Amino acid sequence: xxxxxAVDISGRHRHNSRYLMVCxxxxxxxxxxxxxxxxxxxxxxxxxDNPPEVVDVVQMIxxxxxxxxxVTIVAEEGDFFNQPEWxxxxxxxxxxxxxxxxxxxxxxEIAHHISLSSRNLLLDPQSWELIKDNL
Amino acid sequence: MKDVIIVQxxxxxxxxxxxxxxxxxxxxxxxxxxxxxxxxxxxxRYPDRQYQIGKGKAxxxxxLALSQKPAKIICYNPLSVTQVYNLSEMCKCEVIDKFQLxxxxxxxxxxxxxxxxxxxxARLEYELPRARKIVSLLKMEERPGFxxxxxxxxxxxxxxxxxxxxxxKELSTVQxxxxxxxxxxxxEGFSLxxxxxxxxxxxxxxxRALVDENVxxxxxxxxxxxxxxxxxxxxxxxxxLTDTVGFIEDLPHFLVDAFRSTLEDVFRAxxxxxxxxxxxxxxxxxxKLAVSHEIFWEQLEKATIITAINKADRxxxxxxxxxxxxxxxxxxxxxVVSAKTVExxxxxxxxxxxxxxxxxxxxxxLPMSGESMSAVSxxxxxxxxxxxxxxxxxxxxxxxxNEVYRKARSLEKRLSSGNxxxxxxxxx
Numbered sequence: 001x002x003x004x005x006a007v008d009i010s011g012r013h014r015h016n017s018r019y020l021m022v023c024x025x026x027x028x029x030x031x032x033x034x035x036x037x038x039x040x041x042x043x044x045x046x047x048x049d050n051p052p053e054v055v056d057v058v059q060m061i062x063x064x065x066x067x068x069x070x071v072t073i074v075a076e077e078g079d080f081f082n083q084p085e086w087x088x089x090x091x092x093x094x095x096x097x098x099x100x101x102x103x104x105x106x107x108x109e110i111a112h113h114i115s116l117s118s119r120n121l122l123l124d125p126q127s128w129e130l131i132k133d134n135l
Numbered sequence: 136m137k138d139v140i141i142v143q144x145x146x147x148x149x150x151x152x153x154x155x156x157x158x159x160x161x162x163x164x165x166x167x168x169x170x171x172x173x174x175x176x177x178x179x180r181y182p183d184r185q186y187q188i189g190k191g192k193a194x195x196x197x198x199l200a201l202s203q204k205p206a207k208i209i210c211y212n213p214l215s216v217t218q219v220y221n222l223s224e225m226c227k228c229e230v231i232d233k234f235q236l237x238x239x240x241x242x243x244x245x246x247x248x249x250x251x252x253x254x255x256x257a258r259l260e261y262e263l264p265r266a267r268k269i270v271s272l273l274k275m276e277e278r279p280g281f282x283x284x285x286x287x288x289x290x291x292x293x294x295x296x297x298x299x300x301x302x303x304k305e306l307s308t309v310q311x312x313x314x315x316x317x318x319x320x321x322x323e324g325f326s327l328x329x330x331x332x333x334x335x336x337x338x339x340x341x342x343r344a345l346v347d348e349n350v351x352x353x354x355x356x357x358x359x360x361x362x363x364x365x366x367x368x369x370x371x372x373x374x375x376l377t378d379t380v381g382f383i384e385d386l387p388h389f390l391v392d393a394f395r396s397t398l399e400d401v402f403r404a405x406x407x408x409x410x411x412x413x414x415x416x417x418x419x420x421x422x423k424l425a426v427s428h429e430i431f432w433e434q435l436e437k438a439t440i441i442t443a444i445n446k447a448d449r450x451x452x453x454x455x456x457x458x459x460x461x462x463x464x465x466x467x468x469x470x471v472v473s474a475k476t477v478e479x480x481x482x483x484x485x486x487x488x489x490x491x492x493x494x495x496x497x498x499x500x501l502p503m504s505g506e507s508m509s510a511v512s513x514x515x516x517x518x519x520x521x522x523x524x525x526x527x528x529x530x531x532x533x534x535x536x537n538e539v540y541r542k543a544r545s546l547e548k549r550l551s552s553g554n555x556x557x558x559x560x561x562x563x
Contacts, residue, residue, distance in 0.1 A: 002464045033440050033467030084149065100425040101465045102440075105432045 001029050001036055005070035006099075006107030007061050009079055010115040012052055015123070019048040022122065023064040024115035025073075030103035038110070042068055043118050054080055058091045065094070072097055074104050137206035139170040140199060144188050144212045145179040156419055160383075161211045161233060163335070168240045173203050186225075187218045193225055200226040209236055216268040234261060237383070249309050256302045259295050266292040324517065324536050326374045326491050328367065329404035333423040334381025336410040337445040341474035342378040345484075369488045371519035371534075377404070382427055402435055406490055408483075409442045413471075414449040417461050424465040439490045442466035443483060448473040494518070496534040499543055501550050503529060510546055514539075 006028060011021040023046065027039040044064045048056065057079055065073060072095045080088045089096045099105045121127045141161050145154045158175065165172050176199065178192045186193040187210060200208060207229045208222065214232040222230040231239075238258050245251045262269075270291050330338040346365040367376040379401055401407060409427055411420060431440070444466070447455055459469065470486050472479035499514070501507035507529055514520055518535025535543065 030464070031467065032442070032463065032465055032469075084146075086148075086150070100421070100428060102428050102432055102435075102467075103464075105428070 001031055003027070003029055003039075003069070003071045004104060004107060005065050005068055005073045006104065006111045007064065007073055007075040007079075008108055008111035008115050009052075009057065009060060010112070010119045014051070017049075019046075019051060020119065020123065021046045021048070021052065021060065022115045022119040023060045024111045024118065025061070025064045025068060026107055026111045026114065027068045027070045028103075028107045028110075030101070030107060033102050035103050035106050035110070039070075040068060041114060042066075043114060045118075045122060054083065054088075054091070058088075062093065071095060074099050074108060076108055136169055136171040138173045138203065139165055139207045139209050140174045140176060140196070140203060140205045141165060141172050142176045142188060142196065142208060142210045143178075144182060144210075145177060147179055147181065152416075152418055153422075156422070157211060161209065161236075164233065164236055164240065165209055168236050168243075170207065170209070173205060174199055182212070185218065185221050187212055187214055187222070193222060196222070197226045200228045207231055209233070216265045249306070252302050252306055252309070256299065256306065259299050259302070263292070263295050263299070266295055324373060324539070326372065326406070327404045328374050328376045328406045328408060328487065329401045330376065330378050330408050330410055331401045332381060332408075332410035332427060332443075333412070334383050336381065336412045336423075337474050338381065338410045339378055341408070341410055341443060341445060341472065342376060344474045344477050344480060346376055369484045369491070372488060372491055372494070374487070374491070377401075382423075382430055402431075402438070404438050405492055406487060407431070407435075407438050407440045408487075409440050409466075410445050411442060411462075411466065412446050413444045413455065413458055414446040417458055420458070420462055421465060424462060428465065439468070441468045441470060441483075441486055441490065444469055444471045445474055447471045448476045448478065492536075494534050494536050495540045496521075496532070497540060497543070499529075499531045499533055499547055501529045501531070501547060503527065504550065507550055510543075510550070514543060 004027075005025050007023065007025045009021055009023045012019065023044050025042045027041075028035055029037040029039065042064050044060070046060050052060070061073060061075065073092065074097055077083075077085075077098045085098050088098075099108055141158070143154070143158050143161065154177075158177070162172055162175075176188075176192065176196050178188045180189055183189055188196070196208065205228060208226055208231075210222075210230065210232045212232065213234060214222070214230070219230050219232075238254065238261065241250075241254045241257065245254045330342055332338055342363070342365075346367050364375050364377045367374045409424075411424060413420065415423075444459065450458070455471065459466075459471070463469070468486060468490070470479060470483045472483050474480075501510060503525070511520075511523065511529060511531065514531060514533050514535070517539045518533050521532040521534065523532075524530040533543065
C-alpha cells in the first residue's frame with residue numbers, strides 16, 4: 001500500500017476581477033486499483049489579483065499540505081500548465097509526481113470534489129447566512 | 136522489406152532513457168510495418184516550423200537520403216502538412232510521421248469489415264484538417280480560372296466529410312450488433328473477460344495458452360486488430376475471453392475514437408486481464424502501466440482489474456520479486472505467469488474465479504417425479520451441480536446465478552405443493 005497526498009485547486013479563473021481559489025489536499029492510502037483509507041483532509045482558500053503562475057501553484061499546494069502525513073504529493077499535469085514532471089518535481093521541497101495509477105486519479109477526484117464544493121460554499125451568500133446564524 | 140530512415144527530434148533536457156524508449160518503439164513500429172531501418176537521425180532542439188528538425192539537420196537528412204535511397208523517411212514527432220511537404224521536397228523521398236505509420240500498419244492488418252471501416256475512418260479523420268492545405272500545396276503553381284483554388288479545396292474537404300459520416304453510420308450499426316451480442320452473452324450467464332495491455336505484451340500468447348487454441352501470435356506490434364472471443368471454462372463457471380488490440384503511448388485521439396468499438400470490449404468486461412511484459416526495464420513497465428491506467432480511467436465503467444505479469448520465465452526469482460515490488464502500486468491483483476511455458480495459469484484461473492460475479496450456492500429438495508428429473512437436467516445445464524442424492528426426494532447442492540436460483544426456488548415450491556406439469560414445463 002502506498003501513502004500519498006492527492007491535491008487539487010479550484011477557481012483558477014477570474015471572478016469579480018479577482019482569483020478566488022481553494023486548494024484541497026487529501027492524505028490517502030492506496031493500492032493499485034483502490035483507495036484503501038482516507039487519513040485526513042486539508043482545505044485552504046487563496047485570493048489573488050493576478051492569475052496564478054506555476055510558482056504560485058507550488059506555494060499554494062505546499063501551504064495546504066503542511067502538517068499532513070504522506071510520502072508523495074500527487075497532482076494533475078494540467079494544474080502545472082502541462083509542464084514536464086521533472087520540472088514540477090524540482091520546484092517542490094517534498095516528493096512530487098503526476099498521477100499514474102487508477103487509485104491516484106481517484107484520490108485527485110476526491111480532492112477535486114472537496115475543493116470545488118468548498119469554493120462554491122464560500123461564494124454562496126446563502127451559505128454565509130446559515131453560518132452566521134450558527135455562530 | 137523496404138529501407139527507411141527514422142528521425143527523432145528530442146526535447147532538450149528530457150530524460151535520455153525515455154528518448155531511447157520512444158526511438159525503440161518507432162523502430163519496432165517500422166519493423167511491424169515491414170520496413171528495414173537503415174539509418175537513425177536524432178536531433179535535440181525545440182521544433183522548427185518549416186522542417187520539425189533544424190534546417191541544417193534536414194539538409195544532412197537529404198544527403199543521407201540521396202546516398203541510402205530509402206523508400207520512406209519516418210519521423211517520430213507529428214508533422215504538419217507544410218513540414219511533410221518541405222522535408223519531402225528537400226529529401227526527394229516520401230516522408231511520414233509515426234501516426235501515418237500506425238495507420239499503414241492498421242490498414243495492412245485489418246481483416247474484418249469492422250476493422251477495415253475503422254482504419255478508413257481513422258485515415259480520413261487524420262486527413263480532414265489537412266485537406267485544404269494539401270490541395271493548396273499540391274496546386275501551388277496551378278491557378279486556373281476565377282478565384283483560383285477555392286473550388287478544388289472545398290470539394291475535397293466536403294468529400295472527406297461525407298465519407299466520414301457514411302462510415303460512422305455504418306459503424307454505429309455494427310456497434311449496436313456487438314452491444315446486443317454482449318447483452319445476450321451476459322443474459323446467458325457468461326462472465327466477460329478481456330485481455331488488455333500494451334501492444335506486444337503477449338496478450339495473444341496468453342489467450343492461446345488459456346483457451347488452448349491457435350490464434351495468430353507474432354513478436355510484432357499490432358498483431359491483433361480485430362477482437363477474438365472464445366469460451367473459457369473456469370472451475371465450472373462459463374466465461375468468454377476476448378483478445379483485443381494493444382494500447383500504445385501517445386495514441387492520437389482520432390485513432391482512439393476510431394478503435395473505440397474494438398476497445399469497448401475491454402471497457403464492458405466484468406474482469407480485465409491487464410497483461411504486462413515483466414522482462415522489460417522497470418521504467419518502461421511503469422510507463423506502459425501508467426498509459427493503460429490512463430485509458431482505463433477515461434473509459435472504464437465497472438470492472439475488476441487483474442494484472443497478469445507475463446514473461447516471468449525470462450527473469451531470475453530475485454529480479455522478478457524486486458521488479459514486482461517496484462511496480463506494485465500500478466498492478467492491482469498481480470499474478471505471475473508465463474504464457475510461453477504455461478506457468479502460473481492455474482493460479483491465474485483461481486484469481487479470475489475469485490473475482491467472477493457472485494453465484495449463489497444453495498440446496499434444493501425436489502419430490503421424485505418426471506418433472507423433477509427434467510428440472511435436474513436443467514440445473515446441470517444452467518449451473519454447477521456439486522452433488523445429487525436420489526432418495527425419497529432428490530436433494531441437490533447447486534451453485535448458480537441469481538436468476539437461476541430464483542427460478543429453482545419457485546420450481547421447488549410448485550413441485551412440492553404438487554402443481555401441474557404444464558406450469559412446470561412452461562417455467563422451464
